[in-house]
Amino acid sequence: MPLRKFDPASAVGGHQWITDDFGGALYDCYMWGLVGGSGSIPVVASAVGGLIVVRADASNYYELAALYPQFTVARNFQITWRGKLESLTTSRAAWGLQTDVNNRVEWIYEAALGANWRCRSVASSTDTVVASAVAADTAFHEFTMVSATGLVHFALDGVPITTITTNLPTGALGPFIRSTSTAAGTRDVTTDWVEAFCDRTA
Numbered sequence: 235m236p237l238r239k240f241d242p243a244s245a246v247g248g249h250q251w252i253t254d255d256f257g258g259a260l261y262d263c264y265m266w267g268l269v270g271g272s273g274s275i276p277v278v279a280s281a282v283g284g285l286i287v288v289r290a291d292a293s294n295y296y297e298l299a300a301l302y303p304q305f306t307v308a309r310n311f312q313i314t315w316r317g318k319l320e321s322l323t324t325s326r327a328a329w330g331l332q333t334d335v336n337n338r339v340e341w342i343y344e345a346a347l348g349a350n351w352r353c354r355s356v357a358s359s360t361d362t363v364v365a366s367a368v369a370a371d372t373a374f375h376e377f378t379m380v381s382a383t384g385l386v387h388f389a390l391d392g393v394p395i396t397t398i399t400t401n402l403p404t405g406a407l408g409p410f411i412r413s414t415s416t417a418a419g420t421r422d423v424t425t426d427w428v429e430a431f432c433d434r435t436a
Contacts, residue, residue, distance in 0.1 A: 252304070252409070255427040256286040270296035287320075288423045290413040295326075300408030305331055305432045307339075307381040307402050313409060313430035314378040319343060320424060322370060324417035329377050329425070330354075331407035338403060338410075339386050341377040343370045346416065351375075353388040357401040364388075364396045374426060381432075 270290070290296045305311040315329035323345055330340025336359040342352045351366045368390055378389040386402060388395045409430060413423035 251431045253429045266298055267301045286425050288411050288413045290415040290421045292415050292418045295414040297412040299410035303406035303408035305407045309432040311432035312380045314376050315428050316376050317425040318374045319372050320422035325421040326414035327423040328412040332410050333405040353396050355398045355401050357403045360401050362398050362401040366395045
């Protein structure tokens, strides 16, 4: 199903929900937009169905991002991505929420920084990065972020990893997937689904 905007206020007490399992279509062009270098395109991995692959060309990046940010740290968001890396070399991958590249919260892997998954927040280009104790691999994982006033909790496959309280963005945030190739060759980031919600009233 494409990205859907739910309005279940009477059922769940006024939450804003979105979910996308990327099945049956590449993406909903009214909800997702594309940013990045020339030549890179997001593609559905049709051989296995219902997976979206964001591909970065050599020394380039590509990003699939929501067009209409709906979340803020203060509105107690929760977002989980299920995704995986296709390569651990000369690559950078991110799943998260952003206003723009200088204001975001994200799970990242960057080969140049080390072997482990990292949690990152960025506000006005100043960031806080916490390295997890978990080595990245090419298996599927669930990357979760949960916010409350003044903080964002990070969990990997349901296991709490860290809490960040500094350099948190204050503006509206939308989901995004980003793949970067830092040398020769393409680099793919594969995503199965995303699910997110936040309070309407905070």
